[in-house]
Amino acid sequence: MLSRAADAIYWMNRYVERAENIARFIQVNLHLSLDQPMQMRTDQWAPLVKVTGDYERFVAGNGEATQESVIDFLTFNRDYPNSIISCLDRARENARSVRQIISSEMWQQINTFYLMVAGVHKGIALEVPDDFFARVQMACHTFTGIMSATMSHGEAWHFGRIGAMLERADKTSRILDVKYFILLPQVQDVGTPYDNIQWSALLKSASAFEMYRKRYGRIEPRDVAAFLILDPEFPRSIHYCLLEVERSLHLITGTPSNTFGNEAERSIGRLRSGLVYTDIGEIIDQGLHQFLDGLQAQLNAVNGAVSQSFFPINPTVST
Amino acid sequence: MNFSDYAPGRFYDELIASSGLPREGAALLVDQIGGLPDGDLRRRQEAAELVLLNMGITFNVYGDDAGAEKIMPFDIIPRVVEAHDWARIERGLKQRIQALNLFIDDVYHDKRIIKDGVIPAFVVASASGYREACVGLRPPSGIWCHVTGTDLVRDESGQFYVLEDNLRCPSGVSYVLENRQVLKRTFPQVFGASHVRAIDDYPDRLLQSLRFLAPEHIPSPTVVVLTPGIYNSAYFEHAFLAQQMGVELVEGRDLVVVDNLVMMRTTQGLQRVDVIYRRIDDDFLDPGVFRADSALGVPGLMDVYRAGNVGLANAPGTGVADDKVIYAYVPKMIEFYLQEEVILPNVQTYLCWDDDDRRYVLEHLDELVVKTANESGGYGMLIGPHSTAAEQADFAQRIKADPRNYIAQPTLALSRSPVIVDDHFEGRHVDLRPFILYGEDVYVMPGGLTRVAMRKGSLVVNSSQGGGSKDTWVLATTAQESDHA
Numbered sequence: 048m049l050s051r052a053a054d055a056i057y058w059m060n061r062y063v064e065r066a067e068n069i070a071r072f073i074q075v076n077l078h079l080s081l082d083q084p085m086q087m088r089t090d091q092w093a094p095l096v097k098v099t100g101d102y103e104r105f106v107a108g109n110g111e112a113t114q115e116s117v118i119d120f121l122t123f124n125r126d127y128p129n130s131i132i133s134c135l136d137r138a139r140e141n142a143r144s145v146r147q148i149i150s151s152e153m154w155q156q157i158n159t160f161y162l163m164v165a166g167v168h169k170g171i172a173l174e175v176p177d178d179f180f181a182r183v184q185m186a187c188h189t190f191t192g193i194m195s196a197t198m199s200h201g202e203a204w205h206f207g208r209i210g211a212m213l214e215r216a217d218k219t220s221r222i223l224d225v226k227y228f229i230l231l232p233q234v235q236d237v238g239t240p241y242d243n244i245q246w247s248a249l250l251k252s253a254s255a256f257e258m259y260r261k262r263y264g265r266i267e268p269r270d271v272a273a274f275l276i277l278d279p280e281f282p283r284s285i286h287y288c289l290l291e292v293e294r295s296l297h298l299i300t301g302t303p304s305n306t307f308g309n310e311a312e313r314s315i316g317r318l319r320s321g322l323v324y325t326d327i328g329e330i331i332d333q334g335l336h337q338f339l340d341g342l343q344a345q346l347n348a349v350n351g352a353v354s355q356s357f358f359p360i361n362p363t364v365s366t
Numbered sequence: 367m368n369f370s371d372y373a374p375g376r377f378y379d380e381l382i383a384s385s386g387l388p389r390e391g392a393a394l395l396v397d398q399i400g401g402l403p404d405g406d407l408r409r410r411q412e413a414a415e416l417v418l419l420n421m422g423i424t425f426n427v428y429g430d431d432a433g434a435e436k437i438m439p440f441d442i443i444p445r446v447v448e449a450h451d452w453a454r455i456e457r458g459l460k461q462r463i464q465a466l467n468l469f470i471d472d473v474y475h476d477k478r479i480i481k482d483g484v485i486p487a488f489v490v491a492s493a494s495g496y497r498e499a500c501v502g503l504r505p506p507s508g509i510w511c512h513v514t515g516t517d518l519v520r521d522e523s524g525q526f527y528v529l530e531d532n533l534r535c536p537s538g539v540s541y542v543l544e545n546r547q548v549l550k551r552t553f554p555q556v557f558g559a560s561h562v563r564a565i566d567d568y569p570d571r572l573l574q575s576l577r578f579l580a581p582e583h584i585p586s587p588t589v590v591v592l593t594p595g596i597y598n599s600a601y602f603e604h605a606f607l608a609q610q611m612g613v614e615l616v617e618g619r620d621l622v623v624v625d626n627l628v629m630m631r632t633t634q635g636l637q638r639v640d641v642i643y644r645r646i647d648d649d650f651l652d653p654g655v656f657r658a659d660s661a662l663g664v665p666g667l668m669d670v671y672r673a674g675n676v677g678l679a680n681a682p683g684t685g686v687a688d689d690k691v692i693y694a695y696v697p698k699m700i701e702f703y704l705q706e707e708v709i710l711p712n713v714q715t716y717l718c719w720d721d722d723d724r725r726y727v728l729e730h731l732d733e734l735v736v737k738t739a740n741e742s743g744g745y746g747m748l749i750g751p752h753s754t755a756a757e758q759a760d761f762a763q764r765i766k767a768d769p770r771n772y773i774a775q776p777t778l779a780l781s782r783s784p785v786i787v788d789d790h791f792e793g794r795h796v797d798l799r800p801f802i803l804y805g806e807d808v809y810v811m812p813g814g815l816t817r818v819a820m821r822k823g824s825l826v827v828n829s830s831q832g833g834g835s836k837d838t839w840v841l842a843t844t845a846q847e848s849d850h851a
Contacts, residue, residue: 048614048632048633049614049616049620049630049631049632049633050620050631050632050633051617051619051620051631052614052615053633140596143422143596143605144595144596144605145615146605146606146608146609146615147591147605147608147609147613147614147615148609151421151609154421154422155420155422158420158421159420162419162435206633299633357633358633
């Protein structure tokens with residue numbers, strides 16, 4: 048397929064995945080803040096912006112992080128490239144440029160989805176935010192479902208899958224990184240109902256609460272980290288996402304697994320096998336933050352390698 | 367809502383013969399619409415508009431409503447063309463396209479039509495679409511204009527005329543196909559009972575015509591659609607056609623010439639392209655041959671084309687026949703090349719380079735429609751009866767300064783068709799753009815884009831000037847009906 052089209056499908060899926068993650072983070076935070084003592088509710092919102100890695104930009108333009116300012120920034124701000132509306136805008140423009148490759152159903156879903164968010168009355172959306180953010184998440188899932196059910200799982204589909212999985216791994220690592228450090232130091236709270244609510248909220252931010260319960264039962268910080276990083280079956284754990292990226296890459300190139308034919312396969316293979324041969328004790332001893340920081344850098348490297356290997360802007364022409 | 371108080375007035379109406387009385391082919395439709403409960407038609411119209419919005423067949427609105435998107439105006443009341451009318455149109459268009467194709471081939475080779483004094487040499491040489499670089503080109507099978515969209519109009523007597531030939535990159539066929547999809551949902555019963563001829567196989571036929579252009583030895587040619595990109599106003603159509611044909615949609619930057627072959631940049635490296643359905647103008651095709659500042663095209667493309675290693679549709683240079691002065695000579699071309707009588711007449715045309723014609727035009731500016739020879743999209747026009755004295759004076763200046771570049775035609779009383787306006791019907795002027803494919807044989811799609819001047823009294827149907835569209839129902843003859851059964 049065309050390199051430019053592969054690039055567009057990759058980003059279309061990344062942006063949809065990003066929009067879904069942001070909507071989920073906001074919705075979980077809304078619920079969480081309702082359970083908090085009144086004076087602490089506002090403290091809840093700055094970390095959410097920190098998850099995006101764009102906290103400085105937020106402060107410069109908005110000042111204090113309140114529920115209203117954060118939701119507005121992350122949802123409706125068109126000047127902020129990672130807001131939900133900006134993500135959907137770019138997802139749709141990417142979709143538009145590959146309409147001949149994606150199915151009509153996919154195009155219609157992304158188009159109506161964008162129009163829904165662009166046309167919503169901000170005041171009304173924020174009055175019943177739960178409903179609005181639930182609709183955003185559901186529209187993202189619908190898109191992914193339609194894509195799975197109406198588009199051949201060939202090269203183009205796998206590029207989309209790689210985009211979504213890299214984005215998801217990145218977002219899971221970020222929410223874990225930010226929340227873990229807010230939650231851990233509060234030693235006095237350990238084991239209290241409040242503490243439980245907080246850790247549950249972290250799991251819910253990754254849609255992981257129910258599946259975690261089935262796997263571990265009791266909520267323990269270590270186990271939460273282990274689940275979100277290392278579980279090979281939960282679809283939002285970092286390990287799972289990397290397995291999927293690797294699988295899609297090898298299906299695209301036809302390179303046998305456990306070997307590599309290009310830099311993308313090499314970087315993902317190295318990163319993924321690192322996760323297989325570690326455990327949570329080792330990660331925590333090393334320092335969770337350092338570990339996640341390194342992981343995010345490696346995810347960026349994979350992203351760069353995928354671009355280099357498949358979507359070069361000016362590929363060298365061999366004559 | 368019904369047609370009982372709808373009056374065609376002095377115009378030929380496509381649906382209603384005289385107050386309350388439908389034309390034969392529209393009887394069923396008019397009857398069904400009249401029988402709908404109050405408000406039902408309006409709901410159907412809104413539902414159709416929502417479908418178009420969701421399909422993303424929209425353009426952006428600038429200014430106050432920045433960011434808002436609007437659909438192209440679309441009216442759900444179809445325009446009906448009777449089988450016998452269509453039979454003539456079809457024969458007439460086939461004749462016209464063959465003559466035009468012979469003309470294009472002639473002007474880039476022997477120039478017989480000039481040597482025989484039928485068309486003055488300077489008229490051809492000064493046509494804006496004439497490309498010296500195309501002299502001597504030999505497109506596969508001698509076919510230059512593979513895809514044409516010819517604009518037809520009807521006067522008060524109901525007679526069809528050709529208003530314009532579009533042989534470069536005519537657009538609108540995607541609207542024809544999408545409008546039909548919408549109307550099938552809107553009026554399933556009437557549609558089913560009306561014996562409307564199917565048009566859905568157009569993408570398939572287009573693909574066949576394109577594959578026909580491939581270099582001969584290629585068993586399974588790779589066809590692509592070349593678009594200027596997502597900001598082009600016809601981008602929707604480019605993507606739609608590529609998707610419907612199942613071929614790649616490429617931009618100039620996706621293509622590169624290597625070893626005298628056109629290649630596209632894919633994730634698996636470079637892959638050969640055999641046929642390009644290009645939706646960019648000649649000027650932008652190859653910066654090495656045409657406009658050097660073009661970033662949309664592919665350097666070296668014309669060399670590959672000359673070597674016969676890639677097919678192009680339409681062939682470069684076809685625009686010579688798009689010139690409105692050349693248009694005036696098409697009836698003569700038909701006689702010259704085919705020795706046939708013209709089936710579909712031209713609208714009477716005055717050529718301002720001719721002294722007698724120019725004198726007449728300058729004296730009758732308030733009655734005539736003056737057009738710039740090389741403009742399209744409804745630009746560069748003076749509609750005499752709707753113009754001010756200042757506008758007429760301006761055009762008089764322009765005509766005198768550059769007579770070759772202007773033509774004039776009588777202001778036609780274009781036919782009308784009813785559209786929904788709030789809670790009643792009003793007549794609006796329409797034209798018709800059928801699409802013609804020239805491959806192994808000539809195919810005229812039974813239908814076309816009915817463009818509607820949505821503003822009351824307006825004669826300008828172009829979408830860039832606030833025009834909308836309707837579905838066009840070409841009715842089948844009994845014989846065609848049984849062919850399908």
